[in-house]
Amino acid sequence: MSRAYNFSPGPAMLPEPVLRQAQATMLEFGDAGASILEISHRGPGFIAVAAQAEADLRTLLSIPDDYAVLFTAGGATTVQALLPLNFARPGQAADYVVSGHWGKTALKQAAPCADARIAASSEAGGFRDLPSRAAWRLSPDAAYVHVTANETIHGVEWRDIPDAGSAPLIADFSSSIASEPLDVTKFGAIYAGAQKNLGPVGITVLIVRRDLLAREGQPRAPIFDYRAQANADSMLNTPPSWNWYVLGLTVKWMLDEGGVTEFARRNARKAALLYAAIDGSGGYYRNEVAPAARSRMNVPFFLHDPALDAAFLSQAKLAGLVALKGHRVLGGMRASLYNAMPEAGVQALVDFMQEFQTRHG
Structure with missing residues (x-):
């Protein structure tokens, strides 16, 4: 398994x-x-x-x-x-x-x-x-x-x-x-x-x-x-x-694992990694939340072309990345980065996002 x-x-x-x-x-x-x-x-x-x-x-x-x-x-x-x-x-x-x-x-x-x-x-x-x-x-x-x-x-x-x-x-x-x-x-x-x-x-x-x-x-x-x-x-x-x-x-x-102080460090690193990938994509991905109010736990983001959403989700699943579909209220994508999500998982998502942009950009 x-x-x-x-x-x-x-x-x-x-x-x-x-x-x-x-x-x-x-x-x-x-x-x-x-x-x-x-x-x-x-x-x-x-x-x-x-x-x-x-x-x-x-x-x-x-x-x-x-x-x-x-x-x-x-x-x-x-x-x-x-x-x-x-x-x-x-x-x-x-x-x-x-x-x-x-x-x-x-x-x-x-x-x-x-x-x-x-x-x-x-x-x-x-x-x-x-x-x-x-x-x-x-x-x-x-x-x-x-x-x-x-x-x-x-x-x-x-x-x-x-x-x-x-x-x-x-x-x-x-x-x-x-x-x-x-x-x-x-x-x-x-x-x-x-x-x-x-x-x-x-x-x-x-x-x-x-x-x-x-x-x-x-x-x-x-x-x-x-x-x-x-x-x-x-x-x-x-x-x-x-x-x-x-x-x-x-x-x-x-x-x-070290309690809330350790998880604060982990969660800060995970969120920074994902937001950097979004902000550094040249507009291919975007997050619309004011930077000072951005959540560390739930990161909604959008592709520059919504017509690519289905391909993004299906290919992400093949890459071992699941449950990225955004809520129906907003659409787009959403990545939740709770305590149990390891940094390796966020790195895998960031790598996939960059590869997807290269393939479909």
């Missing part, structure tokens, strides 16, 4: 050592006599797995004790719908800084349960840049301010998210979490779907300041109450145990 370099935005490439370890324990986990897929989530075997995953994540991201860590089923969009239920009073304003497709999605999910307001938006410019802090119009009574740290589709990224004032800042870090050091204390809450940098699809991490959990919020079923989930160690109901297990393996792999 020959594994390709997988540039998918999610479900994304997982580290091969993690996949092999998961494969080795698929049939029998430890001395359980059964797969981890089959053992009780309330038994000591899985309780130890869950506790270790949380401890390792706290170490990886330097999460203080005054923040709870929840592992919830579903994706980031589910969290977006539950944020106002848990942290806003009925009818209370919640401010949203919209920098791309997923920022708009977060606003849409919150709208039925809060007075969701657009504090700033870069949509008029096609989401090619970030809204300047001076342009933010924050509500004095906002329950929180929401930002999307990295826009997977439009390829813009906040590297230093501005202060939000008196309201707690809540950020969707789905596609950039654990890619570089992060000061968790700047945020009231951080959440991330695991399927990009943390593990497989189907589980989400929510890191939330404990004082926010004390908010009354709005009427909601216990299963949607983050206080109840925290009190039950994320096991109010049966959790996605396999996903949680693989997430734990992925976090441990990142620690073994």
Whole structure:
């Protein structure tokens, strides 16, 4: 079997050592006599797995004790719908800084349960840049301010998210979490779907300041109450145990590789390599994002002639480079460079791009 370099935005490439370890324990986990897929989530075997995953994540991201860590089923969009239920009073304003497709999605999910307001938006410019802090119009009574740290589709990224004032800042870090050091204390809450940098699809991490959990919020079923989930160690109901297990393996792999400081170095090199190839192509390839706002994780780019897109994708696949098709919102190409993508994969893509330009230029 020959594994390709997988540039998918999610479900994304997982580290091969993690996949092999998961494969080795698929049939029998430890001395359980059964797969981890089959053992009780309330038994000591899985309780130890869950506790270790949380401890390792706290170490990886330097999460203080005054923040709870929840592992919830579903994706980031589910969290977006539950944020106002848990942290806003009925009818209370919640401010949203919209920098791309997923920022708009977060606003849409919150709208039925809060007075969701657009504090700033870069949509008029096609989401090619970030809204300047001076342009933010924050509500004095906002329950929180929401930002999307990295826009997977439009390829813009906040590297230093501005202060939000008196309201707690809540950020969707789905596609950039654990890619570089992060000061968790700047945020009231951080959440991330695991399927990009943390593990497989189907589980989400929510890191939330404990004082926010004390908010009354709005009427909601216990299963949607983050206080109840925290009190039950994320096991109010049966959790996605396999996903949680693989997430734990992925976090441990990142620690073994040197942690977020090492991945920050790797990710900076990978992004610089690809952007240099695009910018140095003489216009054959182009990225339309303002340079200061360019994402390290997701790089959308376009060929000078869209008629060549199909040939580019088919030939890239033959070269062992897959999942490069851009999102339908933008078209073109997109290369996602998450932690599991080695620099050799980006170099292979750059080499292919240069060869393709030579053949078809």
